[in-house]
Amino acid sequence: MGRREEPIRVTRSSMPPFAEYTKMIQELWESHWLTNMGDFHQMLERELKEYLQAENLSLFVNGHLALEMAIQAFGLTGEVITTPFTFASTTHAIVRNGLTPVFCDIREDDYTLDPEKLERLITKQTSAIIPVHVYGNLCRVEQIEAIANKHQLKVIYDGAHAFGECLDQKGVASFGDACMFSFHATKVFNTIEGGAVSYQDPELASEINGLKNFGILDEETVALVGGNGKMNEFQAAMGLCNLKYVEQEIGKRKHIYRQYQNRLSGIRGIRLCPEDPRVKRNYAYMPVVFEGYKKDRDQIFRELEQHEIHPRKYFYPCVNAYQCYKGRFLPEDTPVARRISQEVLTLPMYADLPLDVVDEICDLILKN
Numbered sequence: 001m002g003r004r005e006e007p008i009r010v011t012r013s014s015m016p017p018f019a020e021y022t023k024m025i026q027e028l029w030e031s032h033w034l035t036n037m038g039d040f041h042q043m044l045e046r047e048l049k050e051y052l053q054a055e056n057l058s059l060f061v062n063g064h065l066a067l068e069m070a071i072q073a074f075g076l077t078g079e080v081i082t083t084p085f086t087f088a089s090t091t092h093a094i095v096r097n098g099l100t101p102v103f104c105d106i107r108e109d110d111y112t113l114d115p116e117k118l119e120r121l122i123t124k125q126t127s128a129i130i131p132v133h134v135y136g137n138l139c140r141v142e143q144i145e146a147i148a149n150k151h152q153l154k155v156i157y158d159g160a161h162a163f164g165e166c167l168d169q170k171g172v173a174s175f176g177d178a179c180m181f182s183f184h185a186t187k188v189f190n191t192i193e194g195g196a197v198s199y200q201d202p203e204l205a206s207e208i209n210g211l212k213n214f215g216i217l218d219e220e221t222v223a224l225v226g227g228n229g230k231m232n233e234f235q236a237a238m239g240l241c242n243l244k245y246v247e248q249e250i251g252k253r254k255h256i257y258r259q260y261q262n263r264l265s266g267i268r269g270i271r272l273c274p275e276d277p278r279v280k281r282n283y284a285y286m287p288v289v290f291e292g293y294k295k296d297r298d299q300i301f302r303e304l305e306q307h308e309i310h311p312r313k314y315f316y317p318c319v320n321a322y323q324c325y326k327g328r329f330l331p332e333d334t335p336v337a338r339r340i341s342q343e344v345l346t347l348p349m350y351a352d353l354p355l356d357v358v359d360e361i362c363d364l365i366l367k368n
Contacts, residue, residue: 004308007309008308008309008361010310010312010346010347010348011186012350012352013186013190013350014188014245014249015242016241021237021238024237025233028237034232034234036213040237041059041230041231043236044191044236044239044243047243048239051164052181053166053170053171055173055174055198056205057196058196058205058208058209059194059195059231059236060194060195060212061193061194061229062184062194063180063194063196064089064182066181067090067130067156067158067197068096069212069226069227070197071099072211073207073211074128074154076127076128078099078100079102079125079126080094080100080102080126080127081101081118081126081128081130082094082101082113082129082131083104083132084320084321084329084331085111085134085315085318085319085334086134087160087315090319091319091325094130099127101329103329103333103334104121105336105337106134107336110134110276111273111340111344112132112133112138112139113132114336115143119151122147122151122153126153127153128153128155129156130155130156131157133157133159133160133162135285135346136161136281136282136283136285137273137276138279139157141167145176154177155177155178156176156177156178156179157172157175157179158179159172159179159181160182160184162282163188163282164189164250164280164282165282166280168278169280173198176200177201179197179198179199180197181197181198182195183195183196183235183239188249188250188253190238191236191238192235192238194231194239210224210226212229213226213229213230214227249351250283252351253282253351254283256283256355257349260361263362264362264365267293268293269294270365271289272288284349285314286346286347286349287345287346288344288346289340291343296343300345301313301345303364307360309348309357310348311345311348312345313345314345314346318331318338320334320337321338348361
């Protein structure tokens, strides 16, 4: 095999037509309003509220600050129960708020926080639960929220993987007290970098929007110890352009997902995520778990890399095994998450990934 013109990455950013974006941002050279909640920012907030079925929504420069400042806005204290099978941002946002993460193990089939193991972790110090919708697999929201209501805990979902998804036609922004979304360049919908938090209580708007603007409430009032989390107009313009095409992009991803599914389903030692018929999916990721397969996850990873195909060990290691938390947590306390992290590989998945490349990837996985 000859060298590729360019390597196959695990993902590639979706982008609108170049002329469409440049025409939109031309207005910025006329207005000179580049940030601080300009017209594009306000327009994107309105459109995303409708698309995501959100009661209230605030845009941020990235998803991490959206989550970190949402946690701050709720005034949480003590312990927060979360999952170790997630991106670093989830736990870092908790710790950077001076809170203690308590790790709950995950479900075997969809890798989300296991509600059956949740209640035993609640103490007098627990103030909230931060579950993660993993790979677009939605958490068991009814069970989690029933437990949270019983113990009077806040629920903030990390929905970085769940943009545009619905459960029984109800948008994911409808669940919990709040939900964070990431609009990073690698996501199904992107604003280059960016994010948002949706929330049920409209009275939180002043706090959340103040926190992302240094705590400034008006020209003479700085009432909060905030930071700079504002989305700029170039990001918002990219979001407005990309939102027009997001359903089309999801449709393309579904087609690619089905090709993977057709090739890899029913193979002994290879496990794909089950599909919940109640969920409208976004096909954000293609996770495959190799459990007792003829080649282990790392062998598959190396073989694909040799062919300039770059999957990702996502998520590996688990957060409770990170070097920065060494001595604080034990990955052995969440054995399912630990094992899945050692067996999972996310394969390349993006809207314009050629089907013949999907077949090549599957051929390399399945060959003796």
